[in-house]
Amino acid sequence: MRKRLFLWIWPLGLLLACHNRPPVSPGLQSPEVVEIIAPPKAFLQDSLGIAVHAKIQDPQGLEDIARVQCILIKADQSRLELDMQDNGKDGDILPQDGQFMVRIPGFLWGTTGTAAITIRATDQAANEATSDSVEIEVLPGTQAGPPKLLSLAFPDTVWADSSYQVQLLAQVTDPDGLADINLVNYDVFPPMHATPSLSGILSDDGSQDDGIAGNGLFGTRLGSNIFTAEPGIFTLRVRAIDQQGEQSAAKLKTFYILSRLENLPPVIVSVAAPDTISRSRQQSAFVIRAVVMDPNGLG
Numbered sequence: 001m002r003k004r005l006f007l008w009i010w011p012l013g014l015l016l017a018c019h020n021r022p023p024v025s026p027g028l029q030s031p032e033v034v035e036i037i038a039p040p041k042a043f044l045q046d047s048l049g050i051a052v053h054a055k056i057q058d059p060q061g062l063e064d065i066a067r068v069q070c071i072l073i074k075a076d077q078s079r080l081e082l083d084m085q086d087n088g089k090d091g092d093i094l095p096q097d098g099q100f101m102v103r104i105p106g107f108l109w110g111t112t113g114t115a116a117i118t119i120r121a122t123d124q125a126a127n128e129a130t131s132d133s134v135e136i137e138v139l140p141g142t143q144a145g146p147p148k149l150l151s152l153a154f155p156d157t158v159w160a161d162s163s164y165q166v167q168l169l170a171q172v173t174d175p176d177g178l179a180d181i182n183l184v185n186y187d188v189f190p191p192m193h194a195t196p197s198l199s200g201i202l203s204d205d206g207s208q209d210d211g212i213a214g215n216g217l218f219g220t221r222l223g224s225n226i227f228t229a230e231p232g233i234f235t236l237r238v239r240a241i242d243q244q245g246e247q248s249a250a251k252l253k254t255f256y257i258l259s260r261l262e263n264l265p266p267v268i269v270s271v272a273a274p275d276t277i278s279r280s281r282q283q284s285a286f287v288i289r290a291v292v293m294d295p296n297g298l299g
Contacts, residue, residue, distance in 0.1 A: 036052070080108060117136060237252050
């Protein structure tokens, strides 16, 4: 009887032990650096600096993570260790979510050249995990922004049934210089449509713009007869894109497409009248007939 009682109690004790202290594989004791998010470039005079994010996991849970550090390997091979935070501040979106973050101001890089960062995570038992290095190119100056459209010139009205050239001009600048501008494009949207009916590229070669190449004034000439849609209020959108793919804020302009047929006068098609008129004393009437047409209708 005692033997049977022992057999019943022993599995129960084993079950309780497994529940209270879950087994952990020896290979899963250390934290793990799952992901690193960092820009490919940094700038020495950038006072705000770049933001580096690291996703950390730990087999024992996030509360077991004691410290996460970002190690800067500068271009001169000197090193600097910075603590990363998971407190929901200064670019870290949510606290205690395993996403650690540090901001690196430009002066900490020391010099230009190819630098790198690695992430090191340490748990409460001093187990460590170190990531592979991620290269960052350190450049002089500050980070340049996207190109900018300064002005846009286009007629307020286009007469679609006439044959003449309509000029489109856009003044563009770029923090990295005009050579950094890859293209300037335009789209024309019909009334109440999200899809453009006409698209193209502006040039700064001196032929389609103001006659001077390379001065940042991009342009093109459009035949008025290409606007064959129904009259109405159209929208013109122009954007500039640089060599890195950064886009300027779009500039928009609304314009009218009208038809001159609305303003054409009536037309006398033919006239019929007698060839001769008698001057006799007897009163007689004569008839003159005219055929008239009007582009807007006889009413």
